[in-house]
Amino acid sequence: MNKTRSWWGWGNVEDAVHGVELAELTRRTSAMLPDTDLRAHEPPDPRSLDIRRPRVTVPASLAHLGSDDLVDRAAHAHGKAFRDVVRNLHGDLRNVPDVVVRPSSETEIVDILDWCSRSNIAVIAYGGGSSVVGGIEPRFDGGYAGTISMDLAALDRVLEIDRTSRAARIQAGVFGPALEDVLRPAGLTLRHFPQSFEFSTLGGWLATRAGGHFATLYTHIDDLVESMRVVTPAGISESRRLPGSGAGPSSDRLFLGSEGTLGVITEAWMRLQDRPRWRGNATVHFSDFEAAVSATRAIAQAGIFPTNCRLLDPAEAFINAGTASSGGVLVLAFESADHPVGPWLDRVVELCRDHGGTLPEPPRRTDSADAPAPTAVSDAWRSSFLRMPYQRDALAARSMIVETFETACTWDTFADLHASVRKAANDALASVDAQGVLTCRFTHVYPDGPAPYFGIYAAGRWGSTLAQWDQIKAAVSEALANAGATITHHHAVGRDHRPWYDRQRPDVFAAALRAAKGALDPAGILNPGVLVDP
Ligand SMILES: Cc1cc2nc3c(=O)[nH]c(=O)nc-3n(C[C@H](O)[C@H](O)[C@H](O)COP(=O)(O)OP(=O)(O)OC[C@H]3O[C@@H](n4cnc5c(N)ncnc54)[C@H](O)[C@@H]3O)c2cc1C
Incomplete structure (x- = not known):
């Protein structure tokens, strides 16, 4: 069955929480947070909203790649964080791309970047749109003539498999399941499974330095990259396929985590592994x-x-x-x-x-070769892990504040960090008058420290949950910054983490990054406001 992607929330419309799952979710939530108003609110039809008309017209030579359909534009306006879902539920679509373009070749990407550089149009590379940090949202100043969302889903092929070196050349727009479907018959796997695996792409993982499900050793996508090909407004950068290299700073390291600000990643040679037995x-x-x-x-x-x-x-x-x-x-x-x-x-x-x-x-x-049965707890954890984003949406539509934030720190600082985050979260919950619970887990562990991942479940007030969450998020982000931890271990910087990222990185590095952006994106059109100001 072909499923329909939700324009406002996670995943597919058909997979949203309903029936027994919904009844159980609301029962458990009421038991945990009595007196919560769990009345459901439906998302609006984007066609009923007063969305700005497109300000740009795609040139005739590229017109077949463009879409100004209202629902398509609305679906590309926000990522999939709690604050995105809440804004969608309230019909708050003040920043919508003017056009969605879908190139299927590098030549088309080059042509689009040329047109946008000449015409002062901002370009946001779009993979699966699962950003949780405002990374794909046209929210910035700067007097641009308009914004296009460049959806890369048509670049979805595995171009070559090198069985000898155990690597594959893969286009950036491929989604997780489709990629593994191609590698499986060869007995291979990329073995990178973020929670968003089903609805995110290789290009998005590379551009955000995503973290996979596995807790140790190869945690970030960085560890799996052999070489990358990136189309920038100034030309194409392609690194050599090498198992390792000491030849100066690595161009791959520059583009990993560049979040669409330095170029469009079109393909990469990725290190593979044999499928486990x-x-x-x-x-x-x-x-x-x-x-x-x-x-x-x-x-x-x-x-x-x-x-x-x-x-x-x-x-x-x-x-x-x-x-x-x-x-x-x-x-x-x-x-x-x-x-x-x-x-x-x-x-x-x-x-x-x-x-x-x-x-x-x-x-x-x-x-x-037979897989062992999971233990009861690991089984329950796994199925809840996969349903969490759908359940988050169901609760967001019922006035709940449900969101996560993540970090990493060294082992010697964890106890203090944990205590200060708990205090900041509980104080913030009290100050926004929300009864709630803070949870913590380690998503990844390293010899020198853990990556703690926190969750907040709180009863909000319909119409105020976004403001309430923003206050909580600011408080916990301050606590992370003050504890010397990172503002993100794998969720990336985007627009939402900018204030804390700016404080975290060394000033001279910020200057070097700005200079790199100036060289690669002289017109300053690529994802303005993310990582550095244009
Ligand atoms: C429910 C849920 C679970 C998640 N779980 C995880 C997790 O386990 N681990 C994790 O790391 N993250 C996770 N995330 C965050 C998100 O899925 C990751 O950041 C992911 O890497 C984004 O991939 P995407 O294809 O959706 O990219 P998008 O959201 O489309 O884009 C993200 C950023 O990358 C840029 N970009 C995308 N494609 C390209 C390209 N080809 N070239 C240049 N720039 C590009 C965009 O401009 C944007 O700045 C989760 C998000 C949600 C909603």
Whole structure:
């Protein structure tokens, strides 16, 4: 069945929360936050809204690539963060691209960039539109004649597979599932699975330095890049395919995380892996969160790199895995294409026991090609992980504030950071008069520190939830900045994180980035306001 992408919320219209799932979601929410007004509000029809008419006309030679359809433009106006969904629900579409263009070749991209550079039209590269930081939104000053959203979904092919070096040349507009469908028959995988996998693209992952689902070793997409090809208004940059190189600063590193401000990534050679055969998993309960953190650190520093090492604090374990625990739950998994993983699993279980962890179920493993059954907690966590964005939308339409924020810090600073974020979030919830819960989990762990990921579930007031969230987000972002943590571990900078990113990066680096932008994008048309001012 062909599904319909939602213009206002996550994913497909047909997959939205309804029926039993909706009843259970509202029941659990009411139990957690009694007196919440959970009446549903429907999104408006974009055609009923007073959306600005297009200010630009695509030249005749490119006209077949352009769309000024109102719903198409509305769907390209915002990303998929809570604040995007809420604005859509309220019909707040004040910044809408004038035209959506869909090139299917580099030549067309070059022609579009030439036209826009000459005509002072801003260009926003658009992959899957799953940005959660205002990265694809035409929200900026600067007297542009208009804005186009350059949707790259037609660049969706795997062009070559090099089985010997285990790499593939892949176009930037391919979505996660379509990419894996092509690699699977060759026994290969990119093995990059962000939560947004189904609705985000390779180009978006590269442009935002996305983080995949796996907790250790290859965490960011950066680790998987062999070379990149980027069309800039000043020309095309293509790096050599190399397993490693010490030849000066890396051009790939310049374009990774450039968020559409320096050029349009059209393709990349990506390092692949053989599909895993051997797997093992275990779930460990702790009675004390500090001990759980120490166990997780011991594992991160043991040099054994589990694929999953996700520590859920008690609130997170309860809300998203349905498990009660006083000190948190650690979900562990290993997989390998080459060897059985039993000894590694045994070792991490031993480390957990050393820190007081207990296992309600024995570890599971297969030293054969059959996948082991997941533990009850890891199964519950996985299905809730995939449904979370749909449930977030259902709750956003019912006056709830449901959003996440993420960071990374060194182990020595985690306890203080955790305490100050908790305080900032709870104070902010009180100041916006919202009863709520803060949760924390580690999405990734490194030998020198974790990437904590926080969630807020709070009862808001319909019509005010955006303002309430913005106040909470500013408070927690300040707490992260003051603790010396990063404003983002993998969600990128976009427009929403700019104030804190500007404080985080060294001033001389900002000057170098501005100079690079000046050289690559002399007319300053690419994604204005993101990373640096034009
Ligand atoms: C529910 C949900 C879950 C998420 N989970 C994760 C997660 O697990 N890990 C994670 O890292 N992020 C996650 N994100 C954030 C988002 O999915 C990532 O930032 C993702 O990499 C964006 O990819 P995209 O194709 O949707 O890009 P877009 O949202 O379309 O674009 C993002 C940025 O990249 C630029 N861009 C896109 N394509 C190109 C290109 N070809 N060339 C140059 N610039 C380009 C855009 O201009 C924009 O600045 C999540 C978001 C949501 C809503």
